[in-house]
Amino acid sequence: MTAVIFDLDGTLVDSVYQHVVAWQAGLRAAGIELAVWRIHRRIGMSGGLLAHALLREAGRDLDDATLRRVQDVHREEYLARVGSIRPLPGAVELLGYLTSEAVPWTVATSGRLATARPVLDLLPAPGTGLLVTRDDVSRAKPDPDLFIEAARRLGQPVEDSVIVGDSVWDLLAARRAHALGVGLLSGGYGRDELQAAGAYRVYDDPADLLDHLDEVGIRR
Amino acid sequence: MTAVIFDLDGTLVDSVYQHVVAWQAGLRAAGIELAVWRIHRRIGMSGGLLAHALLREAGRDLDDATLRRVQDVHREEYLARVGSIRPLPGAVELLGYLTSEAVPWTVATSGRLATARPVLDLLPAPGTGLLVTRDDVSRAKPDPDLFIEAARRLGQPVEDSVIVGDSVWDLLAARRAHALGVGLLSGGYGRDELQAAGAYRVYDDPADLLDHLDEVGIRR
Numbered sequence: 097m098t099a100v101i102f103d104l105d106g107t108l109v110d111s112v113y114q115h116v117v118a119w120q121a122g123l124r125a126a127g128i129e130l131a132v133w134r135i136h137r138r139i140g141m142s143g144g145l146l147a148h149a150l151l152r153e154a155g156r157d158l159d160d161a162t163l164r165r166v167q168d169v170h171r172e173e174y175l176a177r178v179g180s181i182r183p184l185p186g187a188v189e190l191l192g193y194l195t196s197e198a199v200p201w202t203v204a205t206s207g208r209l210a211t212a213r214p215v216l217d218l219l220p221a222p223g224t225g226l227l228v229t230r231d232d233v234s235r236a237k238p239d240p241d242l243f244i245e246a247a248r249r250l251g252q253p254v255e256d257s258v259i260v261g262d263s264v265w266d267l268l269a270a271r272r273a274h275a276l277g278v279g280l281l282s283g284g285y286g287r288d289e290l291q292a293a294g295a296y297r298v299y300d301d302p303a304d305l306l307d308h309l310d311e312v313g314i315r316r
Numbered sequence: 317m318t319a320v321i322f323d324l325d326g327t328l329v330d331s332v333y334q335h336v337v338a339w340q341a342g343l344r345a346a347g348i349e350l351a352v353w354r355i356h357r358r359i360g361m362s363g364g365l366l367a368h369a370l371l372r373e374a375g376r377d378l379d380d381a382t383l384r385r386v387q388d389v390h391r392e393e394y395l396a397r398v399g400s401i402r403p404l405p406g407a408v409e410l411l412g413y414l415t416s417e418a419v420p421w422t423v424a425t426s427g428r429l430a431t432a433r434p435v436l437d438l439l440p441a442p443g444t445g446l447l448v449t450r451d452d453v454s455r456a457k458p459d460p461d462l463f464i465e466a467a468r469r470l471g472q473p474v475e476d477s478v479i480v481g482d483s484v485w486d487l488l489a490a491r492r493a494h495a496l497g498v499g500l501l502s503g504g505y506g507r508d509e510l511q512a513a514g515a516y517r518v519y520d521d522p523a524d525l526l527d528h529l530d531e532v533g534i535r536r
Contacts, residue, residue, distance in 0.1 A: 113333055113352045131404055132333045133504040184351055284353040286506015301351060
């Protein structure tokens with residue numbers, strides 16, 4: 097029995113670009129200009145780590161109040177755009193299939209519940225009490241805590257789980273959890289970046305993964 | 317003497333994500349849902365080719381009136397966002413340096429003048445009559461016509477020119493023009509995608525290229 101743990105943004109819902117634009121607005125509010133592609137490459141980390149990493153790239157250091165302001169503006173700008181977000185192709189079908197086959201699955205996201213909730217509502221819900229967000233652990237990706245907690249809630253060993261994500265940070269965290277990481281291109285990363293971060297396999301999107309579940313050992 | 321021909325969006329200005337979001341809005345206006353990363357991977361083609369390619373991915377075929385509507389909505393939505401666009405790091409300095417060293421350079425973009433004008437105004441202007449846009453040639457990237465026309469206007473052989481772009485389509489067109497293609501990551505493509513399309517070298521952004529001009533043979 098293989099459990100499946102999914103990242104959310106860029107993996108199940110098409111929300112990465114909205115996050116990118118919202119982070120850019122947050123950074124601008126703190127007087128920091130960073131090119132969009134650099135922000136994109138940091139999406140999927142915890143918000144705090146992401147803000148720190150971006151500030152490092154910008155050669156700046158910020159006090160805690162400004163850092164909170166960056167995160168607050170990100171949240172507001174993201175929520176203002178959340179209505180344009182759709183599930184990625186195959187996401188609803190893939191989760192439905194796993195449920196119908198009694199494969200244990202859940203979602204573990206670096207985002208806070210406040211930003212994750214509106215897009216989670218577009219998908220079949222994980223079982224009661226199974227969802228793991230940034231609010232549930234003290235360290236988010238690339239630390240493995242989110243995935244370890246998700247496996248614990250599923251009652252499955254994390255080492256035997258498949259972790260599906262679109263970002264380098266998902267795959268690094270999967271390796272640190274001794275789990276099998278599967279990459280999806282649907283978050284906008286290149287295939288080589290995901291492979292270099294340790295992806296066991298890379299697929300286009302949830303629909304493509306659903307077509308190849310046998311390759312990753314997911315079965316009833 | 318090496319001439320340098322630049323792509324515009326994602327190469328000199330940080331405008332790719334605004335184009336992506338605007339194309340998504342255009343496609344939605346025609347009832348077509350496509351994931352953002354698939355749109356991103358088509359940016360840099362001519363608008364017509366891009367719309368056709370995206371429709372093919374969506375498994376749809378559209379009449380000319382609907383196709384024009386997709387392009388019209390893209391233009392409107394893009395122009396509504398153009399105020400948030402900035403030059404990429406080093407773009408202004410790189411073009412200024414080439415001018416100061418009397419290296420011939422210009423810009424050749426798959427975009428129409430109407431969408432290119434507002435962001436060109438953020439940069440040093442190419443010499444009078446040197447700019448090439450989609451309005452000047454019958455076929456845009458990945459056809460080589462834009463770059464061949466740019467070299468003609470510069471009075472330089474295209475085979476001895478360096479073509480700088482952020483997308484696979486720039487690099488494919490550079491090869492078809494028998495020119496040296498240099499890739500930039502600043503449009504959000506992965507390094508492997510640019511190398512696989514024939515990039516001679518890949519740099520982060522214009523600032524990184526300016527630091528390594530000697531590697532690509534650009535000198536006074």
